[in-house]
Amino acid sequence: MSKKTKGNNSDPNVEVDPISGTETTGHDWDGLKELDTPAPRWWLTVWMITIVFAIGYWVVYPAWPSISGHTKGLFGWTQYTELKAEQKEITDRQGAYLARFHGESFDQVRADPAVYEFARAGGAVVFKENCAACHGNGGEGRKGYPNLNDDDWLFGGKVDTIYHTIQVGSRSTDPDTHATQMPKFGAILKPDEIQDVATYVLQLSHGTPANPSASWVRGQAVFAANCVSCHGEGGVGNRDMGAPRLNDAIWLYGGRRADVVETITNARAGVMPTWKHRLSDDNQRMVALYVHSLGGGE
Missing domain, CATH: 1.10.760.10 (Cytochrome c-like domain)
Known part of the structure; x- marks a missing residue:
């Protein structure tokens, strides 16, 4: 292959590929030569933009390690402040629903779709944390522990009756417990x-x-x-x-x-503990509504 010049390049040592018309780098591997193809302009533009963006990000957000931990950034943003803001938003929303829940009877809660779903969701969490060990995750029960999905209730299946049973238990230490024998x-x-x-x-x-x-x-x-x-x-x-x-x-x-x-x-002589002093009254009421909603409530 003869050596040629391309364009205004007068260097006689620069070789140009005759097929593509592109200069080579001069590297040769068993007859295979590397073309000196420049990167596309759009790619170089994007690359420069990312560099500028990275520098801006380092300035605006916490990025560089320091003796005290890391730079704070011009915005003072951190994951912790964002988490606190999101938690505050959730807490404020919960507070609004709790305020309504406090002031409503069981019948009023069941007639208020938004508050009822809020109470059921809270009751489901309380149930899984405190009741599922005996009654099962879905209230299906097992031998010696009642199924809460059917219509068979020892003391009644109305929501206020369920609430009372949660409070006093059965053969528990509460003075008002259900004490059947x-x-x-x-x-x-x-x-x-x-x-x-x-x-x-x-x-x-x-x-x-x-x-x-x-x-x-x-x-x-x-x-x-x-x-x-x-x-x-x-x-x-x-x-x-x-x-x-x-x-x-x-x-x-x-x-x-x-x-x-x-x-x-x-x-x-099965025993159910009293939950009066273990759960808040709100949690007791919520779990009563949840159990009542499982399908067997009256």
């Missing part, structure tokens, strides 16, 4: 009588059998003599006494025969 019938009834009444109770959710067995007939008599005063005729339950319904196939401790026999024999 089922006796241990293992010390009162004979084993065969316990088996008979279990037969009767397990049948309650299915109605009276067309051809009742002898065990069912005996169990009905045992139930009438020992259980009906609390659980009511036909096992309808008694909320004033906290006696559960037995005719809805909803079982707190399991609905197998062995579970029912165990309950009759040794009774059950």
Whole structure:
């Protein structure tokens, strides 16, 4: 390849690529030569703009490390001041909703969509932090811990009743706690009588059998003599006494025969703590509204 000059360049040592007409850098790798192609003007312009922007950013915002920490910048902006401003905005909005929440009854809150959603959201957080360990994240419950999504309530499912239960608990240390107690019938009834009444109770959710067995007939008599005063005729339950319904196939401790026999024999004594002194009144009211909204509230 002969050496040529390009344009006004009179240097005889400058080689120009004959195909592209561009000068080469003089580097040669096994016959491959590097073209000395200049960067596009638009790219150089953008590059210079970014340099100017970077210098401006260093001046305006905190960027350079110093002995005391870093430069403050002309605007005095930091992530911490921005966070405080955002937190203040959230706190102010919460305060506005809380002020309305304070002044409204449960019925008024439920009729006020904005405040109701605010209360439900707050109640969901309180529930997950304090109640989910026993009742499950969605209030589905588990053996020994009530399902809060159904219509089976020992003491009533209205929102103010739920609020009262949250306050006093069940068999808790609060002087006004729900204090229900089922006796241990293992010390009162004979084993065969316990088996008979279990037969009767397990049948309650299915109605009276067309051809009742002898065990069912005996169990009905045992139930009438020992259980009906609390659980009511036909096992309808008694909320004033906290006696559960037995005719809805909803079982707190399991609905197998062995579970029912165990309950009759040794009774059950689950405990729910009082939350009166653990949660603020606002949080108690919010979680009451949240639980009521799960689907089983009355």
